[in-house]
Amino acid sequence: MDGTNKGGSGLAGVKALVFDVFGTVVDWRTSVIGDLTAFGQQKGIEADWAAFADAWRAGYAPGMDRVRKGERPWANIDVLHRERLDALLDQFGIENLSEAEKRHLNLAWHRLSGWPDTVPGLTRLKQRYIISTFSNGSVPCLVDTAKHAGLPWDAVFSADIVRHFKPDPETYLGVIAFFGLQPHEVMLVAAHNYDLRHGRAYGMRTAYVNRPTEYGPRQSKDLAAESDWDVVAGSMTELADRLCG
Amino acid sequence: MDGTNKGGSGLAGVKALVFDVFGTVVDWRTSVIGDLTAFGQQKGIEADWAAFADAWRAGYAPGMDRVRKGERPWANIDVLHRERLDALLDQFGIENLSEAEKRHLNLAWHRLSGWPDTVPGLTRLKQRYIISTFSNGSVPCLVDTAKHAGLPWDAVFSADIVRHFKPDPETYLGVIAFFGLQPHEVMLVAAHNYDLRHGRAYGMRTAYVNRPTEYGPRQSKDLAAESDWDVVAGSMTELADRLCG
CATH class of the missing domain: 3.40.50.1000 (HAD superfamily/HAD-like)
Incomplete structure (x- = not known):
């Protein structure tokens, strides 16, 4: 001891x-990068998926903090992940994903x-x-x-x-x-x-x-x-x- | 089908x-009767433990109903089981149990x-x-x-x-x-x-x-x-x- x-x-x-x-x-990092990379390969989308995963995670604490400070009503992590995902898809110039594809991506955090x-x-x-x-x-x-x-x-x-x-x-x-x-x-x-x-x-x-x-x-x-x-x-x-x- | x-x-x-x-x-019935019977044998207490278990369970719905109707504040099932246990020990003439023994008995519902x-x-x-x-x-x-x-x-x-x-x-x-x-x-x-x-x-x-x-x-x-x-x-x-x- x-x-x-x-x-x-x-x-x-x-x-x-x-x-x-x-x-x-x-x-989570290896898992999400792997999940995003597999999605990109399947859909023929090229991106720096490690940077995407890190940027996604970087929104985690600020997203929760807005809830914690009472700046918005309760929203669970799936909601916060989705909001951040939508912003990042725009930021990374990834367009034309269907709602089902976005939902699938958001569930990377469930896999x-x-x-x-x-x-x-x-x-x-x-x-x-x-x-x-x-x-x-x-x-x-x-x-x-x-x-x-x-x-x-x-x-x-x-x-x-x-x-x-x-x-x-x-x-x-x-x-x-x-x-x-x-x-x-x-x-x-x-x-x-x-x-x-x-x-x-x-x-x-x-x-x-x-x-x-x-x-x-x-x-x-x-x-x-x-x-x-x-x-x-x-x-x-x-x-x-x-x-x- | x-x-x-x-x-x-x-x-x-x-x-x-x-x-x-x-x-x-x-x-639950076989489990609680078995648990009570083992306790009785260990402590040298004779009782109709099947009747005791059935009477204990008979207090379950009425105990919850008092909470459900707002007649008392929230109390979980462990609290309700303990209240009923204390009443039944008295009713069955089982005396002189220590607090630790009563707690042990109440946890029959956890075993x-x-x-x-x-x-x-x-x-x-x-x-x-x-x-x-x-x-x-x-x-x-x-x-x-x-x-x-x-x-x-x-x-x-x-x-x-x-x-x-x-x-x-x-x-x-x-x-x-x-x-x-x-x-x-x-x-x-x-x-x-x-x-x-x-x-x-x-x-x-x-x-x-x-x-x-x-x-x-x-x-x-x-x-x-x-x-x-x-x-x-x-x-x-x-x-x-x-x-x-």
Whole structure:
């Protein structure tokens, strides 16, 4: 046990692990680029699909922030993704797509694949803990992705349920209440330091899983744990090693 | 295909199956009687545990009705079960239980087992459909029971999420919206005709699974389908035969 982990009795009371999904559990960037590239090849459309995927994701936080600040009524991530998609198709000069094709493209975010360690790790963790999503993704996005990637969730907790996005307090407090647990009985697993900071502030246990290529080769943040999170791991299987012995 | 089933193209659009749980998926009566009997043997307490279980369940609908009618604020099924438990312990003359023992007893409703056909049927249905709970049970009850009974849900939808009990409209409309689907894309699977009547009224597809011993040997209702439900089956495996071919 290294110095960054509290370990031992501090984690003995943990009953549920709740996982950030985009980046932590699934490799959204590789998945979306692959999905867009396949679409382009099928339709004979040339574009820098990696740049398209990155630009799409770049609209994610600003889109949620407008909801979080009350500048618009609740809109879930599928709605926000679609608005951003329409703008990007215009920006990239991709024209004449049918409504069905646009819907298909938007569902790229429902066809995400796990990191190689994801399913083996989750499968082991599920033996000892309740495992659930804790994501800004919509319920359909999380359910479809779980089917696509074979993620063995015990439950799906989404921003949709509380109609708030992380890091609004309603999400952290909401997921704890959803499972009828005390904060210290819930461990947040995330590849993002900001998420863990908020979870810890509400009394949750914290596990950082390092995903230094989530944003591709030029990723500039969340390259390492930035606090003494209860567990720091390089993969979901390493997290299972730590928690399940 | 018999005359009570519409079958065919009318069901081709179904994407999600949402299951009533108590009675339809799990044999709550055998489970709770077994749990209470084991407790009694361990503690040296003699009682008619079958009568106790039946009386406990008899408080279920009236307890929810007080919430549904607005006679009290939202209280989930764990709270209602506990209130009823305390009254029944008194009524049955069972005294001197510790708070931990009472909590343990109340969690009998979290340790329910499936019918013999449940897991094989759900496992096959999950290959083709999203499968989810649609239950008045609490999230902890449904998650714990799924772990206990090995139920392979894709998602857990509970009365807790909408803070309404079936048959309030918010539950049927809520589960359809939860999955982002149209009513005809959701099939309600239940052993209770009243539940299917409500589901059909909101445009859901309907599957009746006959559970004529849910309430024991003297069951007096829901002994057969009472309408032309889209599918009528004698077990979850027969439902899988009908829907998965």
